[in-house]
Amino acid sequence: MTRPVKREPHITPHPAAGGSTSSSSRLINGGAETSDMDSREATERRLLRSLYRDVKRIITDERDDVERVDSDKFNSIINQVEDLHKSVQKPREQVADAEALLDITNSLVALVKAHGNDGITPSDFVNGLLRDFGRQDGPSTSDESSRNLVAWKDIGLAVSHIFSGCPGCHTMVGPMDTELKQRKAVVGRRRTRPTGSVQPEEVNDSGGKERTDTDKNMATMFSILKNKRSVKLENLVLNRKSFAQTVENLFALSFLVKDGRAEIKVNENGWHLVCKIFINAFILKCLLPPFFLIV
């Protein structure tokens, strides 16, 4: 089969006259007509390429029918391509035409190769397998059943003598050269708190310090009272050079009196005297009725 050589059609230039208004309007009208023709031509070419794509899709999808010896599909496709070829004018469509011819040629080659196998094509073989080993699990609506079409195990059992493979041996525990992995020493990770630690400010406990000084003062005062049975109040407490010391002494004395370790009494002269109270006397004083007084 020979095809005539396609040549580009000769396009004569549009007669354009310059200067006069009527000729310019003729030029504008001619330009509009040309653009209409171009767009129509582009549409036709697009349609032609689309038809070629349809033919190629038929060749691919219905390959099995095309490859069959007794099929008319091949003839119908080749006639279709021949009809489309008559409309081809530009290189793009020529490429589509050549590709369609290439696909048909490949199908022919596969057909010829099948003749070397007593006419058996891969499609014939697959159909035979589906007939003999296909699963009859009902309508294949689910995805699982669409994949499970063939009983592969049954095929394998039927053809095991072809390959006669050896199963080999395996160990239960794995390769013998596996080495015991040493455990990594656990390294404690210093955990840092996500937030900064806040330590409340220490309150300056001056009261305690004063009490400590007061205790010292009390101890000093009490030792003085132990040495001297009774002491004048002003001699015990007053510090003519420091008023603060005087107040502290008076404070310490007040604790001694509160604790019941000293007492202040006034003698017949009106002097204030501080005396030490003996513990036993203090206890009896608390226990016995008030008219009993032991000095």
Place this chain on the structure above:
Amino acid sequence: MANHSDDLPQLNISMEEKDKLVAEVIRYVLFKNHQNSGSPIKRDELTQIVTKNYRHRTRPSSTNQGRVSSQQSAADAKSYVLISQLPADVYRKYVEDVNSAHVTGFTFVVISVVLLAGGKIPEENLWHHLKKMGLFENDESHPALGNIKQALETLVQQRYLQKDKISGPEGNILVYELAERALDGPVNERVKEYISQVVKRDVASVVIK
């Protein structure tokens, strides 16, 4: 297999030592065969087992030493597979592994499709036929075969198929071709024979009708 017992006295290897080496090689082959899922075992690996303790010993000198060394380097490129020589009925009864029969079935089907396509088939055409049997290229969890692409790749590793890249008008095309194990005489004949049985059963049923 060539009988090298005449060389043994010259190499100072006793019969017991030879048996021990043979046992080590066979043990290695059996375990490696299972580990590799039937892929060929390189001769280099077997040679290392034999020569690791005999590096200081050399073979007796020969006048054709150059030819021997070139032959030896060609032999080193070989690899080995295990094939049972038992009769088919005995093999089916005592050796056949039912748990891996589905893999054997897949192997047979793929080899048959490639054989019927002339010994060579573009990847796209192969998947076209496999799809008709419910095998899809991107299926990683087939109920019987798992990852289909991986199963196909295993056939390449086992040297039933080989992959080639061919440059075409639309770029590179991957093509699958029958490899050494599928082209092996007895295997090839048995495959063709069973294909005929499968297809002719269909023809016979049509004739009867």
